[in-house]
Amino acid sequence: MSSNTQEPQGQGDDTSAVTNRTMEVVTAIFFLAVGGLVMWDSHRMGAGWSEDGPQSGYFPFYVGLLMSVATLVNLFKALRYRHLTSFVSRGKLALVMAIFVPCLVYLGTMQLLGLYVASAIFIAVFMRWQGKFSWLESAGTGLGVSLALFLMFEVWFKVPLLKGPLEAAFGF
Secondary structure, three states, rough: OOOOOOOOOOOOOOOOOEEHHHHHHHHHHHHHHHHHHHHHHHHHOOOOOEEEEEEOOOHHHHHHHHHHHHHHHHHHHHOOOOOOOEEEEHHHHHHHHHHHEEEEEEEHHHHEEHHHHHHHHHHHHHHHHHHHOOOOHHHHHHHHHHHHHHHHHHOOOOOOOOOOOHHHHHHO
């Protein structure tokens, strides 16, 4: 790499953060739990055969069973697999987390402040942090987009979305 070009933040570390095998095992365990939950709830609703035909949980139970059996096959294959390849490097994972973590914070903030205020903050902070825009451009865009969304959904379409204390103070 030449000295006058910059590498994007977080892409420099090619060390593996997690292997394909680990991700296969974690995914299989997750889907095994989902299949087990489907079977358990189907059994709770009634997964047998009654005089007038199948009970409401009959078919979902067998879907959960098939899902669990297929997942167990994948889990055993993943556990036997010995060739460890990288699923994602630490640098690439850092790039993904730079988007994912702010989105989680945005969702949490939305519950406290409402959709419009949280969106204005999210857009402004994200533009400043990731896009390196000025605070004035970032704040203007965040407020403008949130105001446009508010007018479109709340005023024109009459579709109520998640509101917080600011909207309540203005009577919405």
